[in-house]
Amino acid sequence: MKVFVKKAIKKLMLGHRIRHIEIEDNSKLNVTFDQLSQLSGKKYLVLKDKATGRRLQSRIEQNRTSIDLTELHEMSDTGKIDFYLKSYLFNRTLQTRIAHNHDVPLFEHIDEERKKKFRFYKTIRNNVSLMTERTSFRCTLLEIKPMGSNFYLSGEVEPLEDMKPASVEMVLVRRDTRQGFGYKFELKKPGSDNLYTFNGMVFIEKLRSALAMNSRWDVFFQLRDDKNNLIHREIMNTQGFRSYEREEYRYLETAQLNDQHVAVLYATMGKNSLALWYTDKSQFARTYQIAKGKSIFNEVSEREKLNSRMVFFESFLGKNYSGNPKYIYEEMIQNNRFKDFIFVWSYSGSNPECIPGNPIIVNRESEDYYKYLARAKYWVSNIILPIHRKREGNVYLQTWHGTPLKKLGFDIEIEGPETLARENFYIESRNWDYLVAANKYSSDIFKRAFKFDKKVLEAGYPANDIFYQEETPSKAQSLKTKLNIPASKKVILYAPTWRDNEMANSWNHTFTLPFNLDDLYNKLGDEYVLVLRMHHLVSDMLEIDAKYKNFVYDLSKYDDIQELYTLSDLLITDYSSVFFDYANSKKPILFFAYDYEMYKDNIRGFYLDMAKDLPGPVIRTGPELIQAIQNINSLKRQYGQKYEDFYNEYCSLEDGNAAKTIAELVFK
Missing domain, CATH: 3.40.50.11820 (CDP-glycerol glycerophosphotransferase, N-terminal domain)
Structure with a gap:
């Protein structure tokens, strides 16, 4: 309650909406607000250097305040600066980050005298921040154009001091592996306006060996002198190239690589740096x-x-x-x-x-x-x-x-x-x-x-909670009838996880049943039915022959697996977390881990030791699985104490x- 009241007071006193940000005459940073809360007295704009914690503070009067640019230079040479609104309640300080208003354009400003760049951007959480950095060049992106499966880029470079670039490159760096690929661009010498121009092609085929599905690549801009020394490198910024008042405007251009895949040049959220994304068409459409x-x-x-x-x-x-x-x-x-x-x-x-x-x-x-x-x-x-x-x-x-x-x-x-x-x-x-x-x-x-x-x-x-409700057994029988499962048959629920390495495209995965259905049907069909509940990432990939219609019930699309737990007599899983929930039922569990070494060592890894910690046997082959089901009562006795210990460790908080x-x- 105390925390709730504190949040409510803070919200009332620090409510705000930013109206305008500008740098005036290369000397002052001006910030204007509207809809400032009237419930508190004095309010201040606070700029805080993220790395050093140093702060600048300025009183807000008539919804407006200014920060001297010289002071800003002295506070932070290079780094990130966050914007805060501050007020006081008695002897307490109240402070909140300043939220971005999408009607307010963010911009990049270069102080040519001090060779300093100020770039205002929106953070992931929709707050205003400022990036400051030293620079010897003003680099501007002018054009992006898809050409077949590649991209043409052009822009301008203006030296801010007596430096003469001789060549320019674009370098694409994959975020997760840091692999880099460079592209030499044409650089044309300036006329009287001292502006260099550059243009060139980013050939996607050059990245082919390192293009992983959904890989993201940052685009860097590099300049070299006539001795091939690197004199400037920065991530390519798109500030000013396009307005991003709508989020979809960040997807700048798309190149079609084949019938399924695309490469997309886009402006990153907030910082507006240029990046490339390799994905499939359906995932791009969803995104x-x-x-x-x-x-x-x-x-x-x-x-x-x-x-x-x-x-x-x-x-x-x-x-x-x-x-x-x-x-x-x-x-x-x-x-x-x-x-x-x-x-x-x-x-x-x-x-x-x-x-x-x-x-x-x-x-x-x-x-x-x-x-x-x-x-x-x-x-x-x-x-x-x-x-x-x-x-x-x-x-x-x-x-x-x-x-x-x-x-x-x-x-x-x-x-x-x-x-x-x-x-x-x-x-x-x-x-x-x-x-x-x-x-x-x-x-x-x-x-x-x-x-x-x-x-x-x-x-x-x-x-x-469903495991601890008195009406659950009767509801389970009603559900069995609703799903046309014979009342005389016991139910095996098979609920495996998906495999990270079995990907058909960016969000769909392949899957085939890892046991012989004929063997299960012939040896268990008189006593059991098999209910399949596949992971939602693979459920669309499963096809069951019609001849098993009275034995196999594919309920992967059934909304609630909890209800399937209640009508089943036995669970078969592998590495899915479903067995932790199912253990509340105290019904037997079999772990069919046919690819155990592969999954443990090459796919994901485990928190528990499957051989020692699980409340049921770990089975590797189809014949062993059938044998375990046929001897399920013996296994229940064999694993009784281990099951009880597991229940006490992982289910003891459950009380309905x-x-x-x-x-x-x-x-x-």
């Missing part, structure tokens, strides 16, 4: 739509207030109605405390009628998705949202979706697709206010792997009340 959505989010954020009673839910990128968000939502619509709340669900599945309570339903690819995301005070997700920033006052509850066996985030040591995703998850986790953990083990890993230092709620998983506990703690 471009997200950029348009961000523009809508920004517009609504600046035009409308947050709705303090609106909650925005999303589970697994909006693909289904499931997971911890589902069970928190169902607790809230049954709890009289939240009767005045408005609920929004991101859902693109085929059964919107499965969502009770009459919420507003939006598709992730629609404009309404971003409008409601901008309006809602509360966000609830179990993976990642497409917006890298949140509004002042937003509360983001990240529920996650499992207890980790596989290494996550910054714990992954093996280079691969997941390590490439670290940056996005790091940026995303800066926005989380709460993170749910099912146990202390998860809490410790999440803090480290996501570099998360805010509030972890060790309350159990709301989705696991996680959803209620979390809802009443987070939503005020």
